[in-house]
Amino acid sequence: MLDIKAIRQDFPILSREVNGKPLVYFDNAATAQKPKVVEEAIKNYYETINANIHRGVHTLSQLATDAYEESRLKIQQHVNAKHSHEIIFTAGTTFGINLVANGFGTLLKEGDEVIVSALEHHSNIVPWQFACERSGAKLRVIPMNLEGELILSEYDTLLSEKTKVVAITHISNALGTINPIKEIIIKAHAVGAAVLVDGAQATPHIKPDVIDLDCEFYVFSGHKICGPTGTGILYGKEEWLNKLPPYQGGGEMIKQVTFEKTTYACLPHKFEAGTPNISGGIVLGHAIDYLNGIGFDNIAAYEKELLDYGTARLLEIDGLKIYGTAKEKTSVISFNIANIHPYDIGVIVDKLGVAVRTGHHCTQPIMDFFEIPGTIRASFSFYNTKEEIDILVEAVKKAQTMLS
Amino acid sequence: MTIKEAQEEIIDEFSMFDDWMQRYEYIIELGKSLPLIDEKYQVEENLIKGCQSQVWLHAEEREGKIYFTANSDAILTKGIIAILIRVFSGQTAVNITAANLDFIDEIGLKEHLSPTRANGLVSMIKQIKMYALAYQAKS
Numbered sequence: 373m374l375d376i377k378a379i380r381q382d383f384p385i386l387s388r389e390v391n392g393k394p395l396v397y398f399d400n401a402a403t404a405q406k407p408k409v410v411e412e413a414i415k416n417y418y419e420t421i422n423a424n425i426h427r428g429v430h431t432l433s434q435l436a437t438d439a440y441e442e443s444r445l446k447i448q449q450h451v452n453a454k455h456s457h458e459i460i461f462t463a464g465t466t467f468g469i470n471l472v473a474n475g476f477g478t479l480l481k482e483g484d485e486v487i488v489s490a491l492e493h494h495s496n497i498v499p500w501q502f503a504c505e506r507s508g509a510k511l512r513v514i515p516m517n518l519e520g521e522l523i524l525s526e527y528d529t530l531l532s533e534k535t536k537v538v539a540i541t542h543i544s545n546a547l548g549t550i551n552p553i554k555e556i557i558i559k560a561h562a563v564g565a566a567v568l569v570d571g572a573q574a575t576p577h578i579k580p581d582v583i584d585l586d587c588e589f590y591v592f593s594g595h596k597i598c599g600p601t602g603t604g605i606l607y608g609k610e611e612w613l614n615k616l617p618p619y620q621g622g623g624e625m626i627k628q629v630t631f632e633k634t635t636y637a638c639l640p641h642k643f644e645a646g647t648p649n650i651s652g653g654i655v656l657g658h659a660i661d662y663l664n665g666i667g668f669d670n671i672a673a674y675e676k677e678l679l680d681y682g683t684a685r686l687l688e689i690d691g692l693k694i695y696g697t698a699k700e701k702t703s704v705i706s707f708n709i710a711n712i713h714p715y716d717i718g719v720i721v722d723k724l725g726v727a728v729r730t731g732h733h734c735t736q737p738i739m740d741f742f743e744i745p746g747t748i749r750a751s752f753s754f755y756n757t758k759e760e761i762d763i764l765v766e767a768v769k770k771a772q773t774m775l776s
Numbered sequence: 777m778t779i780k781e782a783q784e785e786i787i788d789e790f791s792m793f794d795d796w797m798q799r800y801e802y803i804i805e806l807g808k809s810l811p812l813i814d815e816k817y818q819v820e821e822n823l824i825k826g827c828q829s830q831v832w833l834h835a836e837e838r839e840g841k842i843y844f845t846a847n848s849d850a851i852l853t854k855g856i857i858a859i860l861i862r863v864f865s866g867q868t869a870v871n872i873t874a875a876n877l878d879f880i881d882e883i884g885l886k887e888h889l890s891p892t893r894a895n896g897l898v899s900m901i902k903q904i905k906m907y908a909l910a911y912q913a914k915s
Binding site: 391712713714715716718719720723730731732745746774775 | 796797800801804827828829830849850851852853888894895
């Protein structure tokens with residue numbers, strides 16, 4: 373059992389007011405709030421060890437480098453990677469996907485195929501469209517059913533020896549669907565394809581095990597797991613990271629530079645050109661410690677409770693329809709109210725202190741599938757409460773009355 | 777009525793409301809009473825795409841004045857469109873180009889014109905001004 377009251381004390385922002393009302397923050401799928409330990413770690417870094425890393429002999433540089441590499445080890449353990457050099461610090465999920473897709477742009481050739489799914493965020497579609505345009509490869513899409521679940525029999529028919537990459541989200545940001553990722557990976561491997569898993573929405577709820585999943589790449593963002601913005605992780609299997617060309621050129625990523633030819637540094641530095649987000653990388657480790665302190669099993673169990681409660685309460689509202697009713701889903705509820713535009717609801721509930729996301733959630737193909745302009749999305753985190761869900765329900769009812 | 781007079785009239789109306797809820801209820805009412813745009817104008821080339829809500833805007837010139845009709849899929853956006861049309865429609869190109877929009881702030885609706893809202897209104901105002909500039913250049 374989590375002590376939610378105590379946990380909420382860790383997040384100063386949760387006690388602020390918005391528009392004269394207590395803040396109810398239900399936009400966790402967009403970004404998570406930060407606990408005090410994260411804020412303190414940022415401050416502590418700048419006040420005690422700020423220096424550039426991997427290149428100074430002086431003490432501060434050594435301390436900063438140690439802290440940065442310690443964080444890498446922590447993240448390696450967290451995702452259960454075999455080697456720490458398989459953990460690449462990035463600026464976020466989008467950056468990680470672009471790094472990998474850009475690399476594949478040079479490895480793919482005409483006739484090859486890349487498979488994505490109907491549930492992807494634009495960030496896991498557009499970089500692959502670039503790679504396909506550059507290489508002449510073809511993009512194929514696993515369709516979904518009305519519940520928002522991928523149709524795996526269709527996936528089977530898409531897979532062939534032409535399939536070189538399957539890029540798939542672990543959990544849908546718009547609908548909350550948890551994909552049967554392990555099965556998808558096993559099937560991709562059976563035809564020799566590499567798999568990139570977009571873990572942006574999964575990592576706040578699940579501790580990924582990349583050895584068990586056996587995916588070639590797993591990417592996620594720091595800011596969605598209580599870490600700083602502008603941080604992220606790309607996990608890649610050593611042999612695949614060696615196979616991919618460098619993404620950006622600059623300092624740190626080189627072994628030797630002459631004007632004739634440059635040779636690249638070993639992993640992970642090959643993909644970490646320039647001075648990285650040092651403080652961000654270090655503090656991300658603290659955020660992961662914080663979440664592990666609460667425990668992902670506890671988080672999952674409590675968020676399931678919130679999801680069930682929120683679903684039941686919202687369905688009491690006349691004319692409310694939930695999009696994304698997969699059997700396996702995380703604490704995301706995407707919904708609309710009959711004859712009312714999601715934007716209008718979003719604006720009114722904001723006036724009542726409730727922060728939800730409205731719009732297409734960077735997943736226009738999903739909205740097109742349901743033939744809607746967008747949805748209202750409430751996404752719950754472990755620091756939310758049932759009382760807050762009650763406030764959301766009352767706010768939506770109020771908006772409905774005003775707008776009908 | 778000049779643009780300035782129309783704006784003052786609107787400020788006057790909004791000053792009667794004590795809280796945001798009354799203001800919003802009024803905007804919703806305005807949105808509902810916005811004259812329907814002629815269907816032949818609610819087309820792709822008149823569409824201003826916002827991330828959140830969409831706006832269709834049509835302009836035509838009669839006797840030296842520009843008349844606007846518009847629509848949106850969201851009612852709050854429609855309500856603000858109704859306000860903008862009251863201010864701009866039937867005015868000369870020169871006056872539209874010169875007009876400022878500080879009154880939006882005064883009636884407490886500034887946030888609706890913020891780029892983060894992505895509701896098409898900022899682009900709509902830009903478009904209204906562009907039409908005016910284009911007519912000015914023509915005449």
